Amino acid sequence: MIRSSAPTRIDLAGGTLDIWPLYLLLGNPPTLNAAIDLYATVEIRPRKDKTIVVESKDLKLRETFPSLESLPDNHPLELVLRALKFYRPARGAEIVTDCQAPAGSGIAGSSALNIALNGALNRMTGQRYKNRQLIDIAKNIETQVIRTPTGWQDYFPALLGGVQAVLPTMTGVTSRQLPIDLDDLNRRFVLCYTGKPRQSGINNWEVTKSALDGDKGVLQKLSRIKDAALKMERVLDQGNLDRMAPVFAEEWTARKTLAPGISTAEMERIISAALREGALAAKVCGAGGGGCLAFIVRKNARERVAAAITRNGGQVLNFRFVRRGLRVREI
Incomplete structure (x- = not known):
């Protein structure tokens, strides 16, 4: 069994500016945020067959699918299903997700869940991707799900914790951790x-x-x-x-x-x-x-x-x- 968790965040300044290409029009300003201990969690139990079971405790949803190929695109659990389609585990699995952040709270619960999910599925499928790549994968999956531009900032505290300055540059988006008490x-x-x-x-x-x-x-x-x-x-x-x-x-x-x-x-x-x-x-x-x-x-x-x-x-x-x-x- 694989268990993963990632923190949510409080954004301190600069939100919205982390959306491509807005930051390019504004001289690549930083976004500041800080990780908090309201966690998103994922638990994966591999199965011997191809069946995929997905349960969201916070949404009170549970669905069973006969195989990876049967996963739909439009679904209340689409974030999990699209991540599964990307990582393509060789076996079936039971996936249970939860998030301590209230619904619609604005503290990046879905992004924390996205990072926790990517971390767990990456481990399950042989760690093909480095940690920093998980941010790119998570951001692209979330854009597919919500069908609107998404920013970068929420993934960095979920992945790295601490107080982050998220820094867009001409060669990509990076971050640095600030040594705050x-x-x-x-x-x-x-x-x-x-x-x-x-x-x-x-x-x-x-x-x-x-x-x-x-x-x-x-x-x-x-x-x-x-x-x-x-x-x-x-x-x-x-x-x-x-x-x-x-x-x-x-x-x-x-x-x-x-x-x-x-x-x-x-x-x-x-x-x-x-x-x-x-x-x-x-x-x-x-x-x-x-x-x-x-x-x-x-x-x-x-x-x-x-x-x-x-x-x-x-x-x-x-x-x-x-x-x-x-x-x-x-x-």
Whole structure:
């Protein structure tokens, strides 16, 4: 049996800019994020026959297929099925997936699951691919599934853990791990789930198309997000975590201008309540319209902020930042 797990993430600054070819239009800015211990997990039990059984615990779905060749393209478990088609294991298998991130939370649960799945299937089929190649494979599979442009940033914390600066270049996308004191970072953050998005936030395709069409308004908004990302990179490089909050707030202010549905009245109510109790800044995780809000809080104010969030309808998620990324074990 093979077991794998990969962490989700909180994006700190620069999301959306990691989508090809947006970063090429903006001078290849960084995206900053940090891995957290809400894990996606995969368990594979090889079978002696060709039957493939796929179970998603978090989606409460279980399907049985007679063979690899019988796997459909359009299916609620398409991410798993497309990964199976790519790796083409010689035998059947029972695959069980799960994710601790709530549905639509915006903390990259599907990308973490994608990396965990690729890690497990790569081990099952003889480790034909190096770790870095798993990012390319996972990104391509996800694009096939959701049929819209996808960014790079979510795969790096899932694979590598820690605090990452995801760096697009003319020869490819790389990352570097930032030497941040995670205990200090943990004391400064609160994560809140506001519920599954009822409306879409950022539409990646519309933003990308507008930028490619030369829409000056969209390009200016993306440039403001870029400025915040560059500032966040400098702050993290210097290890001066006291300076994170103003940049976090600046990124959120810029991000809200990209589309009208990124923030909601419910989210703004929770943010206002948290700010009154000692939060210094807040920002949505992922595309917005719901999902998770991350808060940077004053030291010793975490409990007051968490209570304010709960009173106003938010669900506080217990988490810690972690250095570990993808882990694959054979049992």
